[in-house]
Amino acid sequence: GDSVTQMEGPVTLSEEAFLTINCTYTATGYPSLFWYVQYPGEGLQLLLKATKADDKGSNKGFEATYRKETTSFHLEKGSVQVSDSAVYFCALSDQGGSYIPTFGRGTSLIVHP
Amino acid sequence: DAGVIQSPRHEVTEMGQEVTLRCKPISGHNSLFWYRQTMMRGLELLIYFNNNVPIDDSGMPEDRFSAKMPNASFSTLKIQPSEPRDSAVYFCASSSISGGAGNEQFFGPGTRLTVL
Numbered sequence: 001g002d003s004v005t006q007m008e009g010p011v012t013l014s015e016e017a018f019l020t021i022n023c024t025y026t027a028t029g030y031p032s033l034f035w036y037v038q039y040p041g042e043g044l045q046l047l048l049k050a051t052k053a054d055d056k057g058s059n060k061g062f063e064a065t066y067r068k069e070t071t072s073f074h075l076e077k078g079s080v081q082v083s084d085s086a087v088y089f090c091a092l093s094d095q096g097g098s099y100i101p102t103f104g105r106g107t108s109l110i111v112h113p
Numbered sequence: 114d115a116g117v118i119q120s121p122r123h124e125v126t127e128m129g130q131e132v133t134l135r136c137k138p139i140s141g142h143n144s145l146f147w148y149r150q151t152m153m154r155g156l157e158l159l160i161y162f163n164n165n166v167p168i169d170d171s172g173m174p175e176d177r178f179s180a181k182m183p184n185a186s187f188s189t190l191k192i193q194p195s196e197p198r199d200s201a202v203y204f205c206a207s208s209s210i211s212g213g214a215g216n217e218q219f220f221g222p223g224t225r226l227t228v229l
């Protein structure tokens with residue numbers, strides 16, 4: 001079945017540091033890939049997405065590129081801020097399946113001033 | 114749009130009591146999902162509705178859990194009787210599958226349930 005694996009956290013960084021959160025997936029079809037963010041006390045919200053190979057999703061300074069050859073969708077940001085502290089979830093939705101999304105376990109990011 | 118609305122935001126109850134969580138999806142969305150989030154198990158999909166019909170309830174942990182969607186604008190998740198291990202944050206999410214797998218899910222703010 002479909003699965004998403006993301007790096008365990010917490011990831012702790014100083015403000016303005018470079019961020020990478022790794023995400024790899026397995027899917028039987030041609031999935032769309034997503035990054036969601038969950039701020040404390042809130043529900044998940046979409047951060048960015050990519051629907052086909054080599055697409056790059058971007059939002060709020062975050063980027064991720066759909067790499068079919070390595071089945072990866074790593075999240076990056078060049079300079080993190082304290083306000084980026086949150087839990088980040090990688091997810092996929094398989095177009096060959098039922099469209100029910102599969103989520104990773106989430107990676108907690110803590111940014112210190 | 115007000116987004117996905119959940120109520121109550123917090124619920125504290127005693128073991129054995131019935132708990133009902135409520136969700137109003139975004140107008141026009143035809144898919145609704147109930148999730149449970151805990152530190153130990155992460156985010157778990159409990160049940161999924163499409164056009165008000167339950168499609169996949171394989172994630173419902175036990176018969177104590179039940180969910181209904183009587184119309185396109187309302188869904189409930191009921192736990193009867195509740196147990197301390199049901200303590201978690203329960204999220205409702207909605208989406209429109211008309212665009213295929215590329216459509217995002219919109220999550221509500223969650224209900225934090227504590228069973229004493």
